[in-house]
Each structure stands twice: as structure tokens, then as C-alpha cells.
Amino acid sequence: MRDFQRTFLDDLLSTASPSGFEAPSQRVWTEYVREFADEVSVDAYGNAVAVHEGDPDAPTVALTGHADEIGFIVRDVLDDGFLRIARIGGSDRTVSKGQHVTVHADEPVQGVIGQTAIHLRDPAKDEYEEISGQFVDIGAPDAETAREHVEVGDPVTFSTEVEELVDDRIAARGIDNRAGTWAAAEGLRRAADRDVDATVYAVSTVQEEVGLKGAQMVGVDLDAVDAFVAVDVTHATDNPDVDRERQGPVELGAGPVIGRGSANHPALVDLARESATGDGIDVQLQAAGTRTGTDADAFYTARGGVPSLTISIPNRYMHTPVEVIDTGDLNALADLLAAIANGAADAAPFGVDV
Known part of the structure; x- marks a missing residue:
């Protein structure tokens, strides 16, 4: 991964983007893709689309990731100043509990999610409180002071930043799925560099974490797309606490993960695997017997059925402040997306033999 590509990744991961509040992250993404896209557009809810215009007679492929991350939202300001x-x-x-957080008010406000000291708790009664029973302490002595800084409806995220681990691995919050939007943008750039025949869209959707909402909008709006490739993270199963009996083997550093089954169209699975082989890219396979849990579940039922595929980044500790990926997997995924775009013209039309 070159320096400018890594800077783009770090900028994405350092920009808070909870569902419904993705605009700052989308600004980072659109600024990057404008350097090489033929056109960039943003819809009313913030879904961002960039396009490389190819041969009008060639197929159209969309490479997508979702911009939003999980988080919290202020629902009440208590009399004693807690949120x-x-x-x-x-x-x-x-x-x-016990984590640093940022309340994204008009001006960012730092706080912590309170955790009573172990000395003051009865260990026999320790339990994990529901989020609704937890609170943020911003240091305000009363509600009046707190309301000078925050208000109901302000989003909240963990304050963790990108950390370098050994062997080209990184830890951060929100890798799910700004890493996917990075790959979609980079896939578009690399496809444009190869001057592929296909018209290629890169898409950064909103509100995936609350029900694939942005994908539902984009699936209708991009009515000329012949195939969607949804990039997301998937569970790596190579850490000690994961029961491999329940989840298929996925390892960090072994390459991007191609989904099979459910929304994953067999013609696109074949295209992805053949593209990987042709370009010497190591890949892993993952079964999706019921659903993919990604934007592909919305794309493939749009407009009467659109061939779709999920390709994933192995990710440890999903939905925590310390998600871990191997940047080699991510870089290989961007290469794979460009290879898929390059092979799309020969593989189309995408259908099944019955």
C-alpha cells in the first residue's frame, strides 16, 4: 500500500461516521475519488457514487462499501449532568463501560462511559448492563451545564484511533466498514488505471448498520448496473476465543473472502475466483447459507433481481473499539475488485443456466 493510499485509509478511520451522521466521512471519500473519477454525485441521504465511464456496450459493475459505523446517541440529559x-x-x-467517547455536538465533547470501580462493586452481582442503563460523564456538574455543550440526538463514538500492530496489521474502531469504502474507491482507481471496458461505479452507502437503508436507495437509483460487488468485513476465526465449529475458517493475511450461497450470484463467484487466479491473488471462501448480512442482501432483490456478490475483509473483534485487520488483505481486495471489473466484459451477461 502506497503512502497516499494509507493516508486515505487513516483519514477514513479517524473520521467519525455513525449511522445517520455519515457526512464527514463521505466528504473524505468524495474528495479522494474526485481525483480519478469521471463524475461524483451524492444523493439526499448522503450515499456517494463515483464512476469511471467505459465502453457503452460493455457491462456496468458497482463496487460498494458502507460508510457508517456503530455508535451511540444521546437520548437524555440527567439533572446531575450525566447523559x-x-x-x-x-x-x-x-x-x-470504562471507555473514552466523543460526543459529536456542534463542537466535539470528550467524555467517558462510567464504570463503578471494582472496589465499590459486589463481584457476585457483576453483570453487563444494557446500553440504556449506561451513562456518559462529560464532567458537567448539572444538566444546565451539560446542555451548554450537548443536546439530545447528538451521536457518540468511541475515541480510539488507528494503531499500528506488528506485521502490517492495524487496530481501530469503525474498520467495519470504512475499510470497505476504501477498497471500493481504490478498486475504482485501479480499474480506471487499467482503462477497463466496463463502466465501473464506486459507491459508499449510508445506514447499513441500521438495516441496509442506503443500499436499498442505491439499488433503485443505479438502475443501469448489471452487477453489484458489496465489500464488507467478515469474522476472522483465527483468535483463541472463536469456536470454529460454529464459523468457517477465515484467517488474517490469507486474502479477501469470496462469499458463496444466498445473495452471491454463481456467475459473479466464478468471475471473482477466475480473476483472482488470473492475477495471482490469494482468496478464501465463505459459506452464506441464509443471508450475507451485508448490503448485497438489499442489492440483489432490487429491480426484480440484480446479480450481486459479497467479498469480505477478514476482521477480528467486530463491533468493538479494537477491530483488527491485515492491510495486505485490504490491498489485495482492491486489486481483486479491479480484476473483476477488467474481466466483466468477457463474463457478461450474468445469468444462471436453467
Whole structure:
């Protein structure tokens, strides 16, 4: 990964983007893709689309990731100045207490999610409180002071930043799924560099974590797209606490993960695997027997059925403040997306033999 590409990744991961509040992250993304896209547009809810115009007779492929991350939202300001919060998306109540957070008010406000000291708790009664029972302490002595800084409806995220680990691995919050939007943008750039015949869209959707809402909008709006490739993270199963009996083997550093089954169209699975082989890209396979849990679940039922595929980034500790990926997997995924775009013209039309 070159320096400018890594800077783009770090900028995305350092920009808060909870569902419904993605605009700052989308600004980072659109600024980057304008350097090489033929056109960039943003819809009313903030879904961002960039396009490389190819041969009018060639197929059209969309490479997508979702910009939003999980988080919290201020739902009440208490008389004593503490803030009650609610979930944005699938926030994990077991990792939230005792964490630094940022309240994204008109001006960012730092706080912590309170955790009573171990000395003052009865260990026999320890339990994980629901998010609705937890609170943020911004240091305000009363509600009047707190309301000078925050108000109901302000989003809240963990304050963790990108940290370098060993062997080209990084830890950060919100890798799910700004890493996917990075890959979609980079896939578009690399496809444009190869001057592929296909018209290629890169898409950064909103509100995936609260029900694939942005994908539902984009699936209708991009009515000329012949195939969607949804990039997201998937669970790496190579850390000690994961039961591999329940989840198929996925390892960091072993390459991007191609989904099979459910929304994953077999013609696109074949195209992805053949593209990987042709370009010497190591990939892993993952079964999706019921649903993918990604934007592909919305794309493939749009407009009567649109061929779709999920390709994933192995990710440890999903939906925590310390998600971990291998940047080699991410870089290989961007290469794979460009290779898919390059092979699309020969593989189309995408259908099944019946």
C-alpha cells in the first residue's frame, strides 16, 4: 500500500461516521475519488457514487462499501449532568463501560462511559448492563451545564484511533466498514488505471448498520448496473476465543473472502475466483447459507433481481473499539475488485443456466 493510499485509509478511520451522521466521512471519500473519477454525485441521504465511464456496450459493475459505523446517541440529559445513551446499530454492551467517547455536538465533547470501580462493586452481582442503563460523564456538574455543550440526538463514538500492530496489521474502531469504502474507491482507481471496458461505479452507502437503508436507495437509483460487488468485513476465526465449529475458517493475511450461497450470484463467484487466479491473488471462501448480512442482501432483490456478490475483509473483534485487520488483505481486495471489473466484459451477461 502506497503512502497516499494509507493516508486515505487513516483519514477514513479517524473520521467519525455513525449511522445517520455519515457526512464527514463521505466528504473524505468524495474528495479522494474526485481525483480519478469521471463524475461524483451524492444523493439526499448522503450515499456517494463515483464512476469511471467505459465502453457503452460493455457491462456496468458497482463496487460498494458502507460508510457508517456503530455508535451511540444521546437520548437524555440527567439533572446531575450525566447523559443517557441509546444504541446506533449493533453496539456491544459488554465492551462499552470504562471507555473514552466523543460526543459529536456542534463542537466535539470528550467524555467517558462510567464504570463503578471494582472496589465499590459486589463481584457476585457483576453483570453487563444494557446500553440504556449506561451513562456518559462529560464532567458537567448539572444538566444546565451539560446542555451548554450537548443536546439530545447528538451521536457518540468511541475515541480510539488507528494503531499500528506488528506485521502490517492495524487496530481501530469503525474498520467495519470504512475499510470497505476504501477498497471500493481504490478498486475504482485501479480499474480506471487499467482503462477497463466496463463502466465501473464506486459507491459508499449510508445506514447499513441500521438495516441496509442506503443500499436499498442505491439499488433503485443505479438502475443501469448489471452487477453489484458489496465489500464488507467478515469474522476472522483465527483468535483463541472463536469456536470454529460454529464459523468457517477465515484467517488474517490469507486474502479477501469470496462469499458463496444466498445473495452471491454463481456467475459473479466464478468471475471473482477466475480473476483472482488470473492475477495471482490469494482468496478464501465463505459459506452464506441464509443471508450475507451485508448490503448485497438489499442489492440483489432490487429491480426484480440484480446479480450481486459479497467479498469480505477478514476482521477480528467486530463491533468493538479494537477491530483488527491485515492491510495486505485490504490491498489485495482492491486489486481483486479491479480484476473483476477488467474481466466483466468477457463474463457478461450474468445469468444462471436453467
